[in-house]
Amino acid sequence: MPAIDDLQKARRFREAALPYLDDVYTLARYLLRDASDAEDAVQECYLRALKHFDSYRGPAMKPWLFAILRNVCNAEHARRAHRPSAIEDAPGAAEQTPLWQETGASPESEVLRSRDAGSIRKLIDALAEPFKETFVLREINNLSYREIAEAVGAPIGTVMSRLARARAMLRAAWTAEEEQAK
Amino acid sequence: MTCDEARILLHALLDNELDAGHAREVEAHIAGCPACAAEFAAQREMRRVLADTNLRYVAPASLRSRIEASLPGSQSQQPTRRSVLRGFAMGSAVSALAASGVVAVVLRQDDQQRILSEVVSAHLRSLQAGHLTDVVSTDQHTVKPWFNGKLDVAPPVIDLTAQGFTLVGGRLDYIDARAIGAVVYKRRQHVINLFVSQTTSTEHRPPKTQTMQGFNCRRWGERGLNFWAVSDIGADELAEFVDKFEAAMKANVEG
Numbered sequence: 001m002p003a004i005d006d007l008q009k010a011r012r013f014r015e016a017a018l019p020y021l022d023d024v025y026t027l028a029r030y031l032l033r034d035a036s037d038a039e040d041a042v043q044e045c046y047l048r049a050l051k052h053f054d055s056y057r058g059p060a061m062k063p064w065l066f067a068i069l070r071n072v073c074n075a076e077h078a079r080r081a082h083r084p085s086a087i088e089d090a091p092g093a094a095e096q097t098p099l100w101q102e103t104g105a106s107p108e109s110e111v112l113r114s115r116d117a118g119s120i121r122k123l124i125d126a127l128a129e130p131f132k133e134t135f136v137l138r139e140i141n142n143l144s145y146r147e148i149a150e151a152v153g154a155p156i157g158t159v160m161s162r163l164a165r166a167r168a169m170l171r172a173a174w175t176a177e178e179e180q181a182k
Numbered sequence: 183m184t185c186d187e188a189r190i191l192l193h194a195l196l197d198n199e200l201d202a203g204h205a206r207e208v209e210a211h212i213a214g215c216p217a218c219a220a221e222f223a224a225q226r227e228m229r230r231v232l233a234d235t236n237l238r239y240v241a242p243a244s245l246r247s248r249i250e251a252s253l254p255g256s257q258s259q260q261p262t263r264r265s266v267l268r269g270f271a272m273g274s275a276v277s278a279l280a281a282s283g284v285v286a287v288v289l290r291q292d293d294q295q296r297i298l299s300e301v302v303s304a305h306l307r308s309l310q311a312g313h314l315t316d317v318v319s320t321d322q323h324t325v326k327p328w329f330n331g332k333l334d335v336a337p338p339v340i341d342l343t344a345q346g347f348t349l350v351g352g353r354l355d356y357i358d359a360r361a362i363g364a365v366v367y368k369r370r371q372h373v374i375n376l377f378v379s380q381t382t383s384t385e386h387r388p389p390k391t392q393t394m395q396g397f398n399c400r401r402w403g404e405r406g407l408n409f410w411a412v413s414d415i416g417a418d419e420l421a422e423f424v425d426k427f428e429a430a431m432k433a434n435v436e437g
């Protein structure tokens with residue numbers, strides 16, 4: 001039986017957290033690459049967020065929800081033991097990706113053709129973690145660097161270098177596909 | 183600056199995250215380095231294409247209703263007899279207070295709570311499309327005269343852009359059935375509404391932060407005016423806003 005305090009808390013929580021449902025779901029889709037896993041993760045995220053809503057003191061709702069979602073997704077990644085794509089801070093091969101490639105192509109040929117959303121999503125999905133996460137938080141969820149640092153629990157300098165690498169990798173993959181298409 | 187540094191910082195430049203000094207340094211490097219200039223142009227182009235594409239997902243309605251249903255007090259959960267009884271118990275507690283003469287104090291708090299809720303509602307209304315500002319200007323000398331003749335007070339309009347809070351305009355609003363001035367600021371993408379109304383009390387009331395519906399509201403009184411600053415930014419940032427506003431207002435009066 002919900003007490004009156006619980007009802008008020010639930011109402012405040014609904015008004016504060018539910019407007020970000022699409023944002024949280026979007027991040028979950030990119031992190032888990034599976035629609036039904038993403039739904040489960042988002043529901044779990046909101047359950048945990050409600051449980052800890054009493055201790056929530058800001059600074060902003062979105063990074064706070066993202067931090068919770070990230071924990072849920074990490075648990076999911078651990079569960080999928082056969083899919084080694086957990087978001088962790090250990091430097092993998094991707095960390096060694098150069099920040100740029102000297103292609104020698106003229107600037108004109110480097111103009112990217114517009115793509116449909118589906119093919120761009122695939123390119124983003126293929127990015128390695130933790131670069132994909134940083135990229136999605138910045139480019140799709142519109143978080144500031146400071147908010148990303150809060151959500152992923154990393155220093156801002158780390159966020160900046162991950163974002164630079166993510167964009168370099170994405171552009172390399174993008175231009176490589178265009179080369180193939182020619 | 184080395185190219186390696188520039189290859190990281192140029193993204194912060196694109197994202198508008200650099201302070202003026204670092205931004206100039208990166209721009210100077212790009213101006214003198216064709217390779218970094220090409221990378222900057224290419225990344226800016228990619229960013230443009232990405233911004234033109236909808237890469238977000240929309241949560242299925244079934245997920246939304248599942249989450250709604252899991253919250254206490256949702257439609258699917260009927261109130262039980264005990265919660266109804268509890269309601270009665272509270273009712274009699276209020277009556278007891280009324281009988282003991284403490285009612286004036288209780289009502290006063292209720293009043294403040296009601297005004298806080300009206301202030302938050304006004305903030306929410308202002309976030310709906312096209313309701314934010316009646317006068318759009320980043321210039322305090324345009325916003326301030328706009329209020330003339332529309333209100334019984336002249337809300338102080340102070341440009342805090344240099345302090346990190348951008349003035350975006352002003353608006354007339356209604357709180358407690360009275361016209362009230364709202365001065366609108368932005369911190370990054372977050373809107374701060376500063377509501378100003380007249381009060382008979384000229385004493386200084388120190389700022390106090392309350393939270394309602396996930397919004398922070400900081401209210402204080404100064405020189406015959408009541409202020410409410412409302413935003414979804416963190417309590418510490420909102421306190422910083424109020425501090426800067428008060429400092430600038432003091433400087434204006436003394437200057």
